[in-house]
Every structure is written in C-alpha cells, then in structure tokens.
Amino acid sequence: MAEDLAKWKELTRDVSDFSSMLKAARRAEKQGEGDVPRIAVLGTNSIQLIVSVLRALLLSDGQNPRIYEGEYDGIRMDVLDSDSPFYRFAPDYVVLLPELRDIPAYPELFSSEEETERMARESAGYFLGLCERIHEKLPAAQILLSDLVLPFSEQLGNLEANCGFSRTAYLRRVNALLGASRSGYVTILAVDALASYVGKKNWFDETAYFLNKSGFSLQYIGDFCDLIRRQLRALSGKVRKCLVLDLDNTLWGGTVGDLGYEGINLDPNDAVGEAFLAFQRYILLLKKRGVILAVCSKNEEDLAREAFEKNQHMVLCYDDISCFVANWNDKASNLRLISEKLNIGLDSLVFFDDNPTERAIVEKFLPEVAVVDVPEDPALYVRALDRFHAFDWLQLTKEDISRSKSYADNRKREELLQSLDDYGEYLRELAMKASFLPLSENSRERFSQLINKSNQFNLRTRRYSEAQIGEMMEDPAFGLYTVSLRDRFSDYGIIACIILRSEGKSCFIDSWVMSCRVLKKGVENYTFQKILSLLKEQGISELRAEYLPTKKNRMVEGLLPELGFSLEGEDGEGGRRYRLELPGGEIPAGTYYIEEE
Amino acid sequence: MKTMELLQDIFRDVFDDEELTIGEETTAADIEDWDSLSHMQLIAEIEKRFGVRFTTDEIRSAKNVGEFAALIERKKG
Numbered sequence: 118m119a120e121d122l123a124k125w126k127e128l129t130r131d132v133s134d135f136s137s138m139l140k141a142a143r144r145a146e147k148q149g150e151g152d153v154p155r156i157a158v159l160g161t162n163s164i165q166l167i168v169s170v171l172r173a174l175l176l177s178d179g180q181n182p183r184i185y186e187g188e189y190d191g192i193r194m195d196v197l198d199s200d201s202p203f204y205r206f207a208p209d210y211v212v213l214l215p216e217l218r219d220i221p222a223y224p225e226l227f228s229s230e231e232e233t234e235r236m237a238r239e240s241a242g243y244f245l246g247l248c249e250r251i252h253e254k255l256p257a258a259q260i261l262l263s264d265l266v267l268p269f270s271e272q273l274g275n276l277e278a279n280c281g282f283s284r285t286a287y288l289r290r291v292n293a294l295l296g297a298s299r300s301g302y303v304t305i306l307a308v309d310a311l312a313s314y315v316g317k318k319n320w321f322d323e324t325a326y327f328l329n330k331s332g333f334s335l336q337y338i339g340d341f342c343d344l345i346r347r348q349l350r351a352l353s354g355k356v357r358k359c360l361v362l363d364l365d366n367t368l369w370g371g372t373v374g375d376l377g378y379e380g381i382n383l384d385p386n387d388a389v390g391e392a393f394l395a396f397q398r399y400i401l402l403l404k405k406r407g408v409i410l411a412v413c414s415k416n417e418e419d420l421a422r423e424a425f426e427k428n429q430h431m432v433l434c435y436d437d438i439s440c441f442v443a444n445w446n447d448k449a450s451n452l453r454l455i456s457e458k459l460n461i462g463l464d465s466l467v468f469f470d471d472n473p474t475e476r477a478i479v480e481k482f483l484p485e486v487a488v489v490d491v492p493e494d495p496a497l498y499v500r501a502l503d504r505f506h507a508f509d510w511l512q513l514t515k516e517d518i519s520r521s522k523s524y525a526d527n528r529k530r531e532e533l534l535q536s537l538d539d540y541g542e543y544l545r546e547l548a549m550k551a552s553f554l555p556l557s558e559n560s561r562e563r564f565s566q567l568i569n570k571s572n573q574f575n576l577r578t579r580r581y582s583e584a585q586i587g588e589m590m591e592d593p594a595f596g597l598y599t600v601s602l603r604d605r606f607s608d609y610g611i612i613a614c615i616i617l618r619s620e621g622k623s624c625f626i627d628s629w630v631m632s633c634r635v636l637k638k639g640v641e642n643y644t645f646q647k648i649l650s651l652l653k654e655q656g657i658s659e660l661r662a663e664y665l666p667t668k669k670n671r672m673v674e675g676l677l678p679e680l681g682f683s684l685e686g687e688d689g690e691g692g693r694r695y696r697l698e699l700p701g702g703e704i705p706a707g708t709y710y711i712e713e714e
Numbered sequence: 715m716k717t718m719e720l721l722q723d724i725f726r727d728v729f730d731d732e733e734l735t736i737g738e739e740t741t742a743a744d745i746e747d748w749d750s751l752s753h754m755q756l757i758a759e760i761e762k763r764f765g766v767r768f769t770t771d772e773i774r775s776a777k778n779v780g781e782f783a784a785l786i787e788r789k790k791g
Contacts, residue, residue, distance in 0.1 A: 143730050324770045335758045
C-alpha cells in the first residue's frame with residue numbers, strides 16, 4: 118500500500134502536466150473503488166474527466182474515495198428530486214459545478230444600479246438556494262460550490278468596464294455575493310481566480326466546449342482538480358500553520374555575518390533590495406491572518422537578531438517571530454526543535470530557504486515538512502510561496518489571528534517561569550481566567566476548527582463538519598461546550614471543546630479536544646471540574662469515556678485514569694473504554710490555579 | 715513514416731498500453747478505451763507534440779488514424 122501511495126504521488130507530482138494527469142486518471146479508473154470519503158460531483162458541463170483526475174489526486178493523498186458522478190447538466194435533476202440517486206448515495210462532500218448557462222437572467226441595457234443588484238442577489242440566491250436544498254436533505258454534507266468563471270468576451274466593447282449593467286460587472290457581483298452570503302456548510306471554490314492566473318485565453322477552449330461541453334481546456338484539468346483536492350484536505354483538518362524562514366538571501370540580500378546589519382541588502386532604491394522587501398511585506402500579511410512565523414538560520418544568534426532590531430528597512434520585527442532559532446546545527450534538528458518549542462507537529466511546518474542543499478536535507482530527513490521549491494530570483498519569492506498554497510485553511514477565526522501573538526507572548530511566559538522556581542507559583546503568577554460555556558452560534562466556526570485540527574490533546578479524534586456540529590446543537594441528547602482562557606499576557610480565546618452525549622442517567626464524552634498552546638496549565642482539570650458539576654446538576658450518575666490511540670494523541674493516553682476513571686475494557690487496537698461513577702458528593706478533579714472569568 | 719511513428723507513441727501513451735499497434739486503418743472501434751473523452755485527449759496530445767491546431771470540424775470528422783496523419787502532414791505543410 119505504501120508502495121502504491123508512492124506510485125500515485127509520483128504519477129501526480131505535477132498537476133500542471135495534463136498528460137501525466139490524464140494517464141493517472143486512466144489508471145485510477147482501473148483501481149478498485151474505495152468508500153471513504155464519499156463525494157458527489159454534479160455539474161452543468163461534462164464532469165467525467167474531472168471525476169477521474171480527482172480520484173487519482175485523492176489516491177495520491179492516501180484516500181480511495183467513492184465518487185458519485187452526476188449526469189451531464191444534471192444539477193437540478195439530482196438536487197430538486199428528493200428521491201434522486203444522488204441523495205440515496207448520501208455523500209460526505211458535494212462538489213457543485215454550475216456554469217454561466219445556469220445564470221437565470223442578465224440585466225438589460227441601462228438597468229439601474231438597484232435593479233442590477235437585485236438581479237445579482239437573485240442569481241446568487243439561486244445557487245445558494247440549491248445548496249440549501251442539499252443541506253436540508255443531507256445536513257452533514259459539506260458543499261463545495263464553484264464560483265462563475267467570467268468570460269473574456271466584452272459584449273459592450275470598451276464600455277464593458279464603464280457600465281454597472283455590463284455582463285462582466287454583473288457576474289463579478291454574483292461571485293462576490295456567493296462568497297459573502299454563503300452558509301457555513303458551503304465553501305466557494307475560486308475557479309475564476311484559477312482561470313485568471315493561467316489566463317482566460319488559455320483557460321477557455323471553445324472547440325472542446327462545442328464538441329464535448331468541456332468547461333475549460335483539458336490543459337488545466339489537473340489544476341482544476343487540485344483546487345477541489347486542496348479544499349477537501351483543509352476540510353479533513355490537514356492544514357499547515359507555521360512558516361519557517363531562512364534569513365540570508367531569503368529575507369534579505371547577502372550574509373549578515375559578513376556584512377553586518379547595515380550591509381545586508383534591503384535597499385528600497387535597489388531592484389533586488391526591493392524584491393526582498395516585497396517578500397517581507399507578503400510574509401507580514403500571512404502573519405496578520407494567523408500564520409505563525411519561525412526563523413531557522415545558520416548564523417550567530419545575536420548578529421541575526423541585530424538585523425531585525427537595527428536595520429531601518431526591515432519590515433518584519435523580532436516580535437513577529439514566534440520561534441527564533443539561529444545557530445550552526447543542522448536544519449533538520451532545528452526544525453524539530455521549532456516544532457517542539459511551538460508544540461505543533463512537523464506536518465504543520467512549511468520551510469522556505471533559498472539554499473537547495475538545505476531544502477534537500479529537510480526533504481530527505483523530515484518528509485512531513487512541506488518544502489517550498491524556491492526560485493533563484495528573489496523577485497519570484499512571493500509568487501513561489503503564494504502558489505505553493507501552503508496555508509489553505511477552513512476558515513479564519515479570531516483565535517488564529519491572535520495565535521501568533523500568543524506564541525510570541527510564550528517567550529515572555531518562559532522568562533517568567535525561569536525567574537520562579539515553583540511551577541505552582543508560576544501558574545498563580547499567570548493570573549489565568551477561564552470560562553466554560555455552552556457552544557453558541559458565533560463560536561461554531563472556531564469549535565469546528567478545533568475539533569478538526571486538534572491532533573494531540575484529542576481523546577477520540579472524531580472529526581465533525583460544521584454542518585454536523587449544527588445538527589448536534591439541535592439535538593437535546595448532545596451537550597457542546599467551549600472553554601476560553603486568558604492570562605496576564607494574552608487572551609487565547611476558545612482553546613478547548615467538549616461534546617457530551619447523554620442517555621438517561623449515563624453520559625459519554627464523545628469528544629474532548631484542547632489546543633496545545635495551553636498545555637500544562639491545569640486547563641484540563643478546570644474543564645473536568647466544570648463537566649462534573651454540570652453533570653451533577655443534571656442528575657447524571659455515570660460518566661463514560663474512551664481513549665482511541667492515533668500516532669499523535671499519546672499525550673492523553675493517561676488522562677482518564679489520572680482523572681479517576683477506571684478501565685472497563687479494551688478493543689484489539691489499543692482503544693480503551695473507561696467509566697466513572699458520580700456519587701452525590703464533591704469529586705476532586707485535580708488542582709488548578711484558574712479563576713472563573 | 716515519421717508521423718505514424720510519433721502517432722503510435724501518442725496512442726500508446728494516451729491508452730497506457732505499451733504494446734498497442736496502430737495502422738492507418740485503426741478506428742475507435744479497434745481500441746476499447748477510445749471514446750469521446752479519450753478522443754479529446756488524443757487531440758490535445760497530438761496538437762501539443764506536433765505543434766498544430768485542428769478545427770472543430772476536423773476533430774469531429776477524423777475517423778481513423780490515417781486521416782489524422784494526413785491532416786497533420788497537410789498542416790505541417
């Protein structure tokens with residue numbers, strides 16, 4: 118199987134090479150069909166090849182899906198008929214690929230702004246309405262809806278860009294509305310942006326459209342399916358969080374060890390210096406959206422740090438970097454160190470280094486780390502990193518945005534820890550405040566994110582889509598709770614999620630996940646105390662829980678016995694079932710130094 | 715004939731069959747996987763490797779390998 122995986126990876130290595138994509142697709146069709154995940158692809162144009170290539174790409178991700186392929190122009194047929202084979206297929210994911218023919222109507226010439234806006238809302242409403250219909254029948258399914266690819270043709274000629282009622286202006290508005298008005302169970306696939314990137318004169322192939330109703334040129338079948346694949350990856354929680362940067366000739370021109378902080382090239386009046394500045398500005402934007410930044414450089418630490426603190430042109434400052442490693446050790450060891458210090462997996466790291474030897478070493482020794490293929494010319498660094506699509510996430514949450522700050526604040530906490538010798542005293546000094554609350558509608562995104570992204574502090578590693586979480590919120594048998602935390606240095610926001618399922622006097626911990634940023638702070642004890650008092654109020658007499666091992670969640674292997682649970686039984690694969698009787702009196706849940714918010 | 719040799723390579727590649735042998739008389743009926751989609755794939759590969767571009771009508775009308783070869787040679791002049 119591992120050999121198979123390597124074969125698929127090799128075959129689909131270059132998604133822009135349509136010949137190898139189609140060859141992979143042909144082989145994928147001969148492969149026995151699997152069952153996970155279940156994906157339905159519905160389209161207005163022909164989708165046969167899309168389905169085959171998508172299958173090949175998912176095989177290269179180690180998944181063997183079962184795919185339902187809708188009929189040609191079959192969206193309405195499948196979606197509007199509640200007894201359609203599509204609904205009977207019961208997909209986990211629905212890929213909905215409408216196209217311009219589906220637009221109900223266009224504004225007339227001289228339509229007013231209000232009229233155009235009303236029609237645009239109607240069109241967007243039509244597509245989102247289809248999604249809503251699907252959601253009603255398949256509440257647990259996540260829907261991937263393609264936006265509309267704006268044609269290059271300009272019906273009004275030079276006036277196309279000058280009239281609010283032009284088809285281009287109208288379609289652009291429909292696309293904007295799709296993104297702005299979607300529900301959580303819908304994700305928009307940015308196909309128009311992909312078509313623009315490759316160039317619309319190449320994207321559209323009129324001959325192929327008239328002959329076969331292909332929506333775009335065969336050349337881009339791999340890029341198109343990769344867009345879907347990346348979204349599916351994000352939905353399954355496989356996201357990268359941290360960008361690890363080299364320094365010399367990556368963030369600035371030249372070697373700081375030789376040139377000093379004043380000599381490195383970040384000169385805004387020099388073409389190459391400008392290129393490095395542009396790269397730093399792009400990285401700062403990544404940081405602002407929540408990407409954690411780390412430095413991994415072969416340098417003297419004080420010299421490297423000096424460049425950040427004293428060079429007047431530096432865009433990034435020392436505090437933007439959550440983990441700063443500059444020494445002479447090999448980079449593979451240093452990346453391991455960064456992953457440990459930040460408490461995130463190696464598979465969360467993206468490595469950007471101008472030196473091909475360093476990249477090759479990291480690729481060889483740490484295959485989990487994503488290594489960007491850095492071009493020789495620094496002018497192309499932004500493009501290389503951007504098109505690497507390393508940070509495709511499910512959603513943006515406030516916690517993400519404040520996260521890199523809170524990693525930086527960790528350094529200050531470490532300094533505090535070093536000044537005190539007693540850990541309990543340290544925890545008290547942090548002045549932590551927490552709250553334990555039932556999940557509310559406006560925390561749902563964050564809840565879904567934590568449930569799907571947490572790997573380490575996660576008892577059962579059950580993944581739930583936002584849609585499924587919505588279902589559980591409606592179901593009285595389920596209790597969904599969040600824990601928020603802040604201390605004197607930063608506000609972490611929501612850092613733990615709990616799903617409880619009750620049946621009579623018995624309750625089961627379906628999920629308990631916690632962000633690794635708050636480990637060893639007593640939050641688990643606080644959380645458990647809150648769960649216990651909650652269950653006591655509800656008159657529950659028995660609490661059941663389970664530990665299901667994965668490669669990553671060893672840290673919670675001992676959690677349940679430590680909290681007083683007794684072992685009930687084991688399955689053959691290391692899973693353990695636990696039980697705890699809840700008498701009327703107080704149950705100690707372990708010590709913590711956290712006050713109620 | 716150079717064109718036929720190159721076409722043979724393309725057919726083997728597209729149908730993922732290293733032993734596939736084609737002649738001028740070969741049609742879609744002779745190759746199991748030759749459907750309308752692999753037809754488009756063939757066209758795309760031929761256009762790429764010979765550096766030619768077919769019209770809609772040519773793609774629709776070409777029925778056997780020999781007709782492709784003739785079209786290619788005419789276009790390459």
